[in-house]
Amino acid sequence: MPRHEITEESIKAMAAMVGLEFSDERVAELLPQVQRAAALAEENEALDLTGVEPAFRFDPERP
Amino acid sequence: MSVAELCRLSISEAARLISSRAVSPVDLAQAHLDRIEQTDGRLNSFITVTSDAALEAARAAESRAVSGSLRGPLDGIPIGLKDLYYTKGVRTTIGSKILSGFVPDTDAAVTERFEQAGAVLVGKLQMHEFAIGPTSINPHYGPARNPWGLDRITGGSSGGSGSAVASGQVMGALGSDTGGSVRIPAALCGIVGLKPTFGRVSRYGVYPLSWSLDTVGPMTRTVGDAALVMNVIAGHDPRDPWSVDRPVEDYAEGIDDGVAGLRIGIPREYFFDLLDAEVRQAVEESARVLERLGANVEEVSIPILERSLSISGTIMLAEAAAVHAAHLRSRAADMGGDVRLRLESAALIPAIDYVAAQQARRLFSRGVARVMDDFDLLIAPTTPICAPPIDEKAVTIDGATEAAAAVLPRLTRPFNVCGLPTVSVPCGFTSDGMPIGLQIAGRAFAEAAALRAAHAYEQAAGWHERRPPI
Numbered sequence: 001m002p003r004h005e006i007t008e009e010s011i012k013a014m015a016a017m018v019g020l021e022f023s024d025e026r027v028a029e030l031l032p033q034v035q036r037a038a039a040l041a042e043e044n045e046a047l048d049l050t051g052v053e054p055a056f057r058f059d060p061e062r063p
Numbered sequence: 064m065s066v067a068e069l070c071r072l073s074i075s076e077a078a079r080l081i082s083s084r085a086v087s088p089v090d091l092a093q094a095h096l097d098r099i100e101q102t103d104g105r106l107n108s109f110i111t112v113t114s115d116a117a118l119e120a121a122r123a124a125e126s127r128a129v130s131g132s133l134r135g136p137l138d139g140i141p142i143g144l145k146d147l148y149y150t151k152g153v154r155t156t157i158g159s160k161i162l163s164g165f166v167p168d169t170d171a172a173v174t175e176r177f178e179q180a181g182a183v184l185v186g187k188l189q190m191h192e193f194a195i196g197p198t199s200i201n202p203h204y205g206p207a208r209n210p211w212g213l214d215r216i217t218g219g220s221s222g223g224s225g226s227a228v229a230s231g232q233v234m235g236a237l238g239s240d241t242g243g244s245v246r247i248p249a250a251l252c253g254i255v256g257l258k259p260t261f262g263r264v265s266r267y268g269v270y271p272l273s274w275s276l277d278t279v280g281p282m283t284r285t286v287g288d289a290a291l292v293m294n295v296i297a298g299h300d301p302r303d304p305w306s307v308d309r310p311v312e313d314y315a316e317g318i319d320d321g322v323a324g325l326r327i328g329i330p331r332e333y334f335f336d337l338l339d340a341e342v343r344q345a346v347e348e349s350a351r352v353l354e355r356l357g358a359n360v361e362e363v364s365i366p367i368l369e370r371s372l373s374i375s376g377t378i379m380l381a382e383a384a385a386v387h388a389a390h391l392r393s394r395a396a397d398m399g400g401d402v403r404l405r406l407e408s409a410a411l412i413p414a415i416d417y418v419a420a421q422q423a424r425r426l427f428s429r430g431v432a433r434v435m436d437d438f439d440l441l442i443a444p445t446t447p448i449c450a451p452p453i454d455e456k457a458v459t460i461d462g463a464t465e466a467a468a469a470v471l472p473r474l475t476r477p478f479n480v481c482g483l484p485t486v487s488v489p490c491g492f493t494s495d496g497m498p499i500g501l502q503i504a505g506r507a508f509a510e511a512a513a514l515r516a517a518h519a520y521e522q523a524a525g526w527h528e529r530r531p532p533i
Contacts, residue, residue: 014411019392022407033408037380041416043373044423054421055428058275059307060261060482061507063428 088139138181171268189223243475250500323357
């Protein structure tokens with residue numbers, strides 16, 4: 001399913017969920033940063049991660 | 064010996080002179096404190112200088128030298144710690160205003176180990192605020208300045224460590240490396256920096272940036288000195304849940320064994336996509352030097368390197384936002400602008416994106432590990448550019464303009480994602496006299512092999528003999 005577009009309204013909603021509140025001016029400053037973070041996450045989703053355990057316990061010798 | 068001569072010694076040279084009683088630890092400590100006094104108004108390497116405690120520790124080292132009970136090669140050696148290592152009774156700011164009055168009541172594991180080894184702590188070093196950035200331009204304590212050009216950044220986040228070691232204010236320092244924060248300032252300041260294998264050195268008492276990526280590493284003027292520091296700080300510590308319980312090598316033993324017969328891979332994609340021409344030339348010449356020393360250098364393809372930034376960026380930022388959640392809710396106005404912007408946007412990263420990044424990290428690491436089955440080492444440039452001017456926020460490479468803060472960690476992050484040990488060693492200078500760094504990465508826990516190759520290169524190339532003009 002494609003991601004929803006990141007908008008100033010969605011930033012306000014996400015911020016409220018983690019206990020943060022931003023002014024309209026601040027939300028406008030954050031918008032490109034949050035869009036960039038979402039774009040990075042989409043790059044990871046493009047990999048086939050089926051059945052791959054997340055590396056919460058990470059051993060560089062036996063990844 | 065004069066102050067200048069004492070402050071140019073390597074750790075191994077100073078250790079020999081202390082052991083033979085040709086140099087007094089007290090004179091050595093005083094010389095470095097004098098050097099700090101003479102230069103730190105220009106360099107801004109230090110947040111806190113601990114003169115009295117340093118001289119007291121030096122006097123204890125002197126007593127051991129007299130009684131023939133020195134504790135090893137770091138006994139009596141002046142060192143500095145990035146200001147995120149807990150030091151009992153000594154202010155530890157993490158480069159922030161928020162924690163500007165924080166005085167830990169305990170030592171970090173590595174602080175303890177330095178003390179047990181007899182090292183002389185002369186102070187706490189400048190850094191990017193909360194280690195969240197690669198420039199060490201700090202709004203609360205001023206920018207750390209590069210000894211090779213005072214108008215240039217040191218790189219970061221361990222920028223004070225880079226400038227202090229390069230300028231002879233200390234003989235060695237510790238940085239921390241989550242996305243390149245040891246190797247970037249090492250490269251930009253013309254010194255050696257080692258990011259050990261994830262889990263090799265305890266992070267107990269190190270203020271976190273990102274729990275699943277943070278590492279602790281030495282910054283020194285020679286590769287041999289980095290090995291000596293590793294011999295003191297490496298090892299298992301149950302207080303760090305990620306610390307690995309396996310035997311520690313003697314990193315100094317065999318460091319002269321050379322690279323003959325080693326297979327060294329040079330990944331062309333990603334590392335050479337966006338690269339200053341002088342950096343490219345220096346790294347290609349280093350590969351030729353390693354070949355002349357007997358290594359087999361071959362090009363290698365690791366396509367998943369392209370995911371380095373998406374994986375490390377998502378993990379690092381999400382974890383950093385969790386570290387600083389309380390600060391974001393109550394003290395955000397006390398953060399510098401760049402750090403606040405990064406953390407506030409990071410707090411909005413969804414959990415599923417974080418988990419997907421950790422899944423991708425496992426795929427990435429498997430991809431690199433498969434390549435390492437066929438190679439002993441990988442080599443690559445440390446940074447795409449040399450140190451830019453402090454007031455230049457953007458850099459242009461091959462006609463593409465990007466923020467310096469985005470460009471600097473591009474080539475170091477892959478080795479944080481896969482956790483492999485990686486050393487940055489000076490590999491040349493640009494036409495305007497700024498240092499360039501070469502990364503040498505080894506297999507997991509093969510720090511000794513990476514250091515051996517770096518030492519062989521260093522001795523052949525001789526860049527470590529140059530000193531900054533300050």
